[in-house]
Amino acid sequence: MTDRNPSGRELEILKILWDAGPSTVRQVHEQMAPDGELAFNTVQTLLRIMDDKGLVEHQREGRTFVYSPRRTRENETSRLVDKMFDGSLDQLVVSLLSSRNVSDAELKKLEQIISAARKRKEPSRKGK
Amino acid sequence: MTDRNPSGRELEILKILWDAGPSTVRQVHEQMAPDGELAFNTVQTLLRIMDDKGLVEHQREGRTFVYSPRRTRENETSRLVDKMFDGSLDQLVVSLLSSRNVSDAELKKLEQIISAARKRKEPSRKGK
DNA sequence: GGAGAAAACCTAATAACTTAGGTTATTGTG
DNA sequence: CACAATAACCTAAGTTATTAGGTTTTCTCC
Known part of the structure; x- marks a missing residue:
């Protein structure tokens, strides 16, 4: 039970909680099914x-519950990469x-992201 | 039925089929459960x-079936990214x-991958 | 050809997911 | 106060996933 993966609906x-932050049932419902599907x-x-399973947690806010995700999107993604690619980014x-x-603009942005990450890494390569 | 996602075991x-190529039941079984779990x-x-659902297909090879994935790892990953990040790479x-x-070596490799992709995209243009 | 092994095929039971109706509790309003 | 609205709580039905035991078929070897 340590690491069962969230199913489709879960x-x-x-995702809604990640995007919108802590939300009430009503708010989640409106996001998922704006037309009452x-x-x-x-x-x-x-x-x-999901609360029982520990995927989310809740907090009373007056008389309603506000739910927050327990796992970050980062961790969840990371688990998926592990599963699909044995962790190879x-x-x-x-x-x-x-x-x-992928658009060139996006590629360019990616390049920047990577090179920024490398810079962040490089300067501290002395310590050991 | 068009795009149901594969569950955990699926x-x-x-993944085994992607990694190992078309395999028999026995081969998949040995990969999944080498100790008979x-x-x-x-x-x-x-x-x-999975065959019924169209996730894999099979081919007779003598008297045994050889299964191959119908979806590529690429497509499957792509779908997941769409789901988690609205498609933003x-x-x-x-x-x-x-x-x-992420190791520096890996970052470096990533940089190369991306710049190669950019070149492929705009062969006539120059990098910065 | 018959015995044994290995494979496909059939079946079923249990668990998990997905959906939603009804019930009860709280709270704001005329 | 009574009533409507809204929320949590309880329950259950239908579906899909997961697991594996039997049964039948097919091959191989003696």
Whole structure:
């Protein structure tokens, strides 16, 4: 039970909580089903179960519960990369670049992100 | 039915097929459960169901079936990124860099991968 | 050809996921 | 106070996932 993965709907809810921050059942419901494709109660049940499983936690706010994700998107993604690529970030990126059309602007941004990460790493390479 | 996601075990099996190439039930079983934690029949059933769902396909080879994945790892990953990050590759990478310790060697390799992708995209243009 | 092994095929039970209806408690309003 | 609204709580039904035991088929070897 240590690390069961979130199922489809669970992931959907986690994503909403990641994007929107701590939310009430109502708020999550509105995000998931703005046109009522899903009952309020359904979302409520899902959240309660996820609470039991430790995927989210809640806090009373007056008489309503405010739910927050327990796992960060970072960790969740990391687990996925481990699962799909044995942890190889390189492989993941190669894979993504080959499967989707990435704009030059995005590539450029990526380049910057990487080089920034390298700079952050380099200067402290003396300590050991 | 168009795009249901593979569940835990299914993903595990897909990964084996991606890594090892087309395999028989026995081969998959040995990969998944070298010490018999899972029955042969279990793996066989999983593969048959995945076949029904179109996640894998099979081919007779003598009297045994050889299974191959129908979806590429690339596509599967792509779908996941869409789900978690609304398709933003940048966000994904930022996220991963923050959640794991990436070696400088790996970062360097990443840089090369990306700059190669850029070149492929705009052969006529110059880098900065 | 028959015995044994290995494979596919059939079946089923349990657990987990997904959905939502009904019930109860709280609170704000006329 | 009574009533409507809103929220949590309880329950359950239908579906999918996970697991594996039997059964039948097919091959191989003596």
